[in-house]
Amino acid sequence: MQLENAVNYIKEKTNGFVPDILLVLGSGLGGFTNGLNGVSIPYSEIEGFVPSTVTGHKGSLFFYSTGGKNVAVMQGRFHFYEGNSMETITYPIKLLNKLGAKIVILTNAAGALDTTLTPGDLMLISDHINLMGTNPLIGKNDDSMGERFPDMSQVYSLELRKRVFEAANEINIDLKEGVYAATTGPSYETPSEVKMLKTMGADVVGMSTVPEAIVANWLRMKVLGISLVSNYASGVTDSKLSHNEVLEIGKETSDKFKKLVNKIIEKI
Numbered sequence: 001m002q003l004e005n006a007v008n009y010i011k012e013k014t015n016g017f018v019p020d021i022l023l024v025l026g027s028g029l030g031g032f033t034n035g036l037n038g039v040s041i042p043y044s045e046i047e048g049f050v051p052s053t054v055t056g057h058k059g060s061l062f063f064y065s066t067g068g069k070n071v072a073v074m075q076g077r078f079h080f081y082e083g084n085s086m087e088t089i090t091y092p093i094k095l096l097n098k099l100g101a102k103i104v105i106l107t108n109a110a111g112a113l114d115t116t117l118t119p120g121d122l123m124l125i126s127d128h129i130n131l132m133g134t135n136p137l138i139g140k141n142d143d144s145m146g147e148r149f150p151d152m153s154q155v156y157s158l159e160l161r162k163r164v165f166e167a168a169n170e171i172n173i174d175l176k177e178g179v180y181a182a183t184t185g186p187s188y189e190t191p192s193e194v195k196m197l198k199t200m201g202a203d204v205v206g207m208s209t210v211p212e213a214i215v216a217n218w219l220r221m222k223v224l225g226i227s228l229v230s231n232y233a234s235g236v237t238d239s240k241l242s243h244n245e246v247l248e249i250g251k252e253t254s255d256k257f258k259k260l261v262n263k264i265i266e267k268i
Helices: 002-013 086-099 158-170 191-200 210-218 243-252 254-267
Strands: 021-025 039-042 060-066 069-075 103-112 122-130 176-182 204-206 222-232
Touching (some): 021 254, 060 254, 086 210, 158 222, 158 254
Parallel strands (some): 021 069, 021 103, 122 176
Antiparallel strands (some): 103 204, 122 222
16 A cells, blocks of 8 residues: 555656656765756655665655656665665665666665775676675565566676666776675674675675665566775775765766766666
8 A cells, every 4th residue: 555655646746757767876876866857756755765864865756857768766775774674675666666667777885895996986786795684575475576586697687787888888988897795784894804705706895785686676677786986895905984985986976977877878
């Protein structure tokens, strides 16, 4: 009932807008919608949504059209470390899928596990490692939405990733690719944990994205993931970590990020 109420409310506020693509903005990337014309709905007005408590997350759902495609933008996401349940974290994915979105672009700020990646780089996620200690699909399965045991061999669409690299090449952006590891946060990882993650095969580490990707894959949506490398993880350099650094790198790379995402939307 909650989901249906939210769907009906958004349809009413947007005059029946049907999104093709959902874009989820991570920390420091909220400036993407600056200058765009569209309809903005605060999370506080949407049944089932909770306030975003993290600096750099505006807390609004924004709808706009470009190049014949309809895009819904989450200006900030819900995190496990905020005390939210997995159901709450992934509820927006289910909602936007109900509204019509078939593709989701998940973005985040992440820490590089070694110096092959540099703060300011954009990395396309090829796969992930779930170290959050739980799974958003635990519990009774809704067979009308997805199967009980979904395949996870290609969560991040290979077809779309190829198009993303084409888009990056066309606009001369050096796009990296790698594996994203998700931990719960909110504390950053220790140097020993960073060594463990690197040994596991991860390239970056963050505190989001994976729950949404699992649910989107369960819903048979096509998934893309893009990490903004905002810092080096603990122990890679001698520097201490801070969220302000994440926000600052986000500001510095906002033009490059916006250029890439606009090109991706055009290509897909």
